[in-house]
Amino acid sequence: MTNAGIGATMGSSSSNEAGQRRPTSLRTQNPEVYYSDDAIVTADDATIAELKRIAAGNPRLRSRLCTHPDPSSGLHEMLIVHHREAYVRPHKHLGKPESFHVIEGTAQVVIFEDDGRIREVLEMAPYGHGAACYYRMPEKVYHSILITSEWLVFHETTAGPFDPARTAFPDWAPDGSDAAEVQAYVTRTGTLAAEHLDRRGKA
Numbered sequence: 001m002t003n004a005g006i007g008a009t010m011g012s013s014s015s016n017e018a019g020q021r022r023p024t025s026l027r028t029q030n031p032e033v034y035y036s037d038d039a040i041v042t043a044d045d046a047t048i049a050e051l052k053r054i055a056a057g058n059p060r061l062r063s064r065l066c067t068h069p070d071p072s073s074g075l076h077e078m079l080i081v082h083h084r085e086a087y088v089r090p091h092k093h094l095g096k097p098e099s100f101h102v103i104e105g106t107a108q109v110v111i112f113e114d115d116g117r118i119r120e121v122l123e124m125a126p127y128g129h130g131a132a133c134y135y136r137m138p139e140k141v142y143h144s145i146l147i148t149s150e151w152l153v154f155h156e157t158t159a160g161p162f163d164p165a166r167t168a169f170p171d172w173a174p175d176g177s178d179a180a181e182v183q184a185y186v187t188r189t190g191t192l193a194a195e196h197l198d199r200r201g202k203a
């Protein structure tokens with residue numbers, strides 16, 4: 001689909017002279033990442049539905065709308081969509097924190113020690129569901145996401161500019177290239193996360 005075609009299907013909360021929703025403009029960075037050239041970037045139900053459609057068609061089952069102007073921006077704000085089967089490789093950020101606000105869906109954010117042992121598990125859901133709806137993660141903390149609903153939609157904010165060297169990956173988790181290895185790791189981590197939560201509940 002062309003950018004024009006995508007833009008035509010993605011509604012925004014802006015209105016045109018006829019009082020109808022004006023589609024959000026999109027600029028493709030890669031098959032998973034989009035930017036908007038709108039002066040005021042908005043997102044609504046149609047935006048999220050289209051991001052889900054894009055994610056479902058991507059091998060890694062994810063997509064994002066970056067609401068900052070470009071990768072060199074000093075502040076990065078992103079509306080991110082992951083399918084349940086998306087693998088979020090454990091990672092940590094160097095020299096920058098991140099914040100995470102759940103819009104739709106549920107997940108467990110797993111926080112690791114440097115050797116891969118689980119330090120903490122954050123149960124995440126939108127506001128009003130009795131779980132955490134927001135976190136701010138400091139730098140140099142390994143973390144991952146286990147998605148427990150069909151879709152997870154969240155707003156993430158971090159410092160720019162984009163530099164892949166500022167994200168580090170451990171050697172104790174799969175890199176994502178072997179599906180069987182990923183599935184085994186995710187299943188094992190899910191079991192350990194459940195055990196962690198059970199112990200915490202009994203403490």
